[in-house]
Amino acid sequence: MPLIEVRGLKTYFYTEDGVVRAVNGVNFVIEPEKTLGVVGESGCGKSVTAFSIMGLVQSPPGKIDAGEIIYHRNGNATDLTQLNTKGREYRAIRGNEIAMIFQEPMTSLNPVYTIGNQIMEAIILHQRVGKKKAHKKATEMLRAVGIPIPEQRVDEYPHQLSGGMRQRAMIAMALSCNPALLIADEPTTALDVTIEAQVLELMNTLRKEFNAAIQFITHDLGVIAHMADDVVVMYLGKIVESASVKDIFHNTKHPYTQGLMNSIPSLATTKERLIPIKGVVPDPFDVPPGCGFEPRCPHAMDVCKEQIPMLKEVSSGHQVSCFLY
Amino acid sequence: MSSEKILLEVRGLKKYFPVRAGILRRVVAQVKAVDGVDMYIKERETLGLVGESGCGKTTAGRSILRLLEPTAGEVLFRSKKLAEAGGEYMEVDVAAAPRKLLKSLRRDMQIIFQDPYSSLNPRMTVGAIVGEPLLVHGISQGREREERVRELLGSVGLKPDHMQRYPHEFSGGQRQRIGVARALALDPQLVVADEPVSALDVSIQAQVLNLLESLQEEFGLTYLFVAHDLSVVKHISDRVAVMYLGRIVELAETEALFSNPKHPYTEALMSAVPVPDPDYNVERILLAGDVPSPVNPPSGCYFHPRCRYRKEVCETDSPTYRDLGGEHFVTCHFADTLNLQPVRTI
Numbered sequence: 174m175p176l177i178e179v180r181g182l183k184t185y186f187y188t189e190d191g192v193v194r195a196v197n198g199v200n201f202v203i204e205p206e207k208t209l210g211v212v213g214e215s216g217c218g219k220s221v222t223a224f225s226i227m228g229l230v231q232s233p234p235g236k237i238d239a240g241e242i243i244y245h246r247n248g249n250a251t252d253l254t255q256l257n258t259k260g261r262e263y264r265a266i267r268g269n270e271i272a273m274i275f276q277e278p279m280t281s282l283n284p285v286y287t288i289g290n291q292i293m294e295a296i297i298l299h300q301r302v303g304k305k306k307a308h309k310k311a312t313e314m315l316r317a318v319g320i321p322i323p324e325q326r327v328d329e330y331p332h333q334l335s336g337g338m339r340q341r342a343m344i345a346m347a348l349s350c351n352p353a354l355l356i357a358d359e360p361t362t363a364l365d366v367t368i369e370a371q372v373l374e375l376m377n378t379l380r381k382e383f384n385a386a387i388q389f390i391t392h393d394l395g396v397i398a399h400m401a402d403d404v405v406v407m408y409l410g411k412i413v414e415s416a417s418v419k420d421i422f423h424n425t426k427h428p429y430t431q432g433l434m435n436s437i438p439s440l441a442t443t444k445e446r447l448i449p450i451k452g453v454v455p456d457p458f459d460v461p462p463g464c465g466f467e468p469r470c471p472h473a474m475d476v477c478k479e480q481i482p483m484l485k486e487v488s489s490g491h492q493v494s495c496f497l498y
Numbered sequence: 499m500s501s502e503k504i505l506l507e508v509r510g511l512k513k514y515f516p517v518r519a520g521i522l523r524r525v526v527a528q529v530k531a532v533d534g535v536d537m538y539i540k541e542r543e544t545l546g547l548v549g550e551s552g553c554g555k556t557t558a559g560r561s562i563l564r565l566l567e568p569t570a571g572e573v574l575f576r577s578k579k580l581a582e583a584g585g586e587y588m589e590v591d592v593a594a595a596p597r598k599l600l601k602s603l604r605r606d607m608q609i610i611f612q613d614p615y616s617s618l619n620p621r622m623t624v625g626a627i628v629g630e631p632l633l634v635h636g637i638s639q640g641r642e643r644e645e646r647v648r649e650l651l652g653s654v655g656l657k658p659d660h661m662q663r664y665p666h667e668f669s670g671g672q673r674q675r676i677g678v679a680r681a682l683a684l685d686p687q688l689v690v691a692d693e694p695v696s697a698l699d700v701s702i703q704a705q706v707l708n709l710l711e712s713l714q715e716e717f718g719l720t721y722l723f724v725a726h727d728l729s730v731v732k733h734i735s736d737r738v739a740v741m742y743l744g745r746i747v748e749l750a751e752t753e754a755l756f757s758n759p760k761h762p763y764t765e766a767l768m769s770a771v772p773v774p775d776p777d778y779n780v781e782r783i784l785l786a787g788d789v790p791s792p793v794n795p796p797s798g799c800y801f802h803p804r805c806r807y808r809k810e811v812c813e814t815d816s817p818t819y820r821d822l823g824g825e826h827f828v829t830c831h832f833a834d835t836l837n838l839q840p841v842r843t844i
Contacts, residue, residue: 449704
């Protein structure tokens with residue numbers, strides 16, 4: 174039984190200049206205790222997908238126009254899109270059973286409250302314990318994420334912590350209620366590489382310890398290779414390829430995924446010349462009528478201009494939306 | 499490829515920023531952003547300058563161009579444009595050059611900035627932005643200048659009719675191309691590229707990196723390529739310098755640095771980079787803690803609190819920057835004896 178099933182999700186933004194189809198018909202599942210990597214460039218809809226699951230899409234202008242987000246727990250299936258995002262039931266899930274960490278730890282922590290206070294807030298809200306107990310639990314969580322001298326750090330303010338420490342504190346906060354799913358939106362993009370390595374290692378350890386599933390959103394293929402069990406690649410609000418991490422890297426099918434692989438330099442290989450993807454991501458108000466990648470695709474055919482390819486299975490667990498297959 | 503002629507030589511470069519406090523704004527401490535850097539750049543080569551945030555790489559790049567006033571040190575530049583009759587070049591100490599000479603030197607030394615959004619004036623057309631260096635230096639006017647701007651836009655892959663447009667009409671990658679065209683307007687010898695691709699999406703990064711490589715061949719440019727991304731630096735550089743807390747800890751030819759690292763920080767930095775291959779397994783060396791503050795750096799070797807090979811001497815004695823042979827420079831007491839883990843290639 175999967176933990177989350179997303180079916181035909183469409184999240185649109187109705188702006189003055191037109192409709193942005195940020196997420197435009199997306200299907201995927203998140204298995205319990207596994208890491209699903211979501212890769213794509215800016216504007217591909219990877220963050221909006223996560224915000225849709227969290228019930229954090231700002232409305233207006235945003236709106237989930239179609240689709241289901243089925244959340245399985247204790248044998249029950251709940252469609253999150255049917256819940257009131259400000260209602261009691263969603264509040265009991267958000268931050269408790271499904272938690273999220275963000276890219277910029279400085280802007281997502283409140284500068285006027287201590288780290289401990291901010292972790293305690295979730296614990297007191299969801300677990301109905303007293304302040305003293307929550308403070309103790311917050312200290313424990315800081316220790317679990319490897320913050321030295323947690324008894325002292327728990328009463329410090331965000332500006333007193335380094336970037337890496339702040340991201341650890343964010344992780345402590347997200348895991349404090351033992352969530353079934355942790356959504357991590359570019360959690361290490363703002364960090365230096367040696368600090369990134371520490372945080373990634375920590376997330377892998379904690380995932381096992383807390384038996385949580387992770388939806389890991391990033392643009393960095395190196396991080397995906399290191400963290401994910403399964404991967405979906407997004408482009409212009411759609412999933413173009415979905416497979417196990419091994420198949421994504423060693424049996425790459427979609428021209429966009431291939432393009433990404435060819436365009437990045439790697440420490441472990443020597444490329445005489447990088448092969449970039451030509452052109453730029455189209456204007457979200459003016460997307461191509463057929464396949465979204467057609468204008469940039471080296472294999473584009475006539476059919477790609479007219480019809481939208483569907484995601485289809487090319488081998489067990491490997492789906493591609495491309496007319497080549 | 500690089501010739502063996504040295505274009506720029508940096509000796510003992512230091513840049514300190516004072517920390518002021520109290521009502522009298524007295525100097526209470528110094529941020530030692532660049533704390534004694536020695537290196538040289540050969541003609542037509544790309545020297546990568548890599549390090550984590552706060553290591554002083556950007557400050558070093560700007561002090562070399564004297565966009566920041568260096569606190570100490572020499573920056574010897576061999577200018578062809580300023581060559582006297584008969585001479586091949588004229589050697590100038592950029593750090594000590596008087597204002598008038600500095601302005602002439604700017605024709606030879608240009609910079610490309612990281613953020614293609616804030617480094618272009620939104621009220622100027624692309625034509626005016628790219629043509630401004632020509633105006634400032636009084637090089638060409640009117641139709642001639644327009645012709646030169648067209649030519650420059652062509653070289654960086656933009657269209658001549660883009661001249662009339664404003665920066666906001668362009669994507670991030672195109673804006674970075676505008677920045678490159680502006681840097682090339684005066685036909686410089688040296689270009690300092692300060693994180694030129696880190697604000698760009700991966701598919702666009704490759705376009706700009708390829709452009710920089712083509713332009714280098716076409717115009718015989720020399721690059722100082724400042725970046726935090728080791729994979730990008732390895733791809734583009736002939737030689738690489740690794741900085742930590744204001745000092746160069748290791749500098750070598752790219753191949754030698756990655757296959758035979760001599761400094762423990764280089765080793766750790768390389769092992770931390772996530773490689774895009776799920777089967778790639780190396781021992782990841784996790785450095786303890788954060789980079790110390792450059793206001794109050796550790797005693798002895800700056801890296802010793804995080805170094806897994808440290809011995810007593812590292813806490814007390816500062817290691818000297820020395821050549822191990824074959825232009826492989828390193829700042830470590832034990833560089834000759836340590837057996838460090840190289841990058842494993844697939």
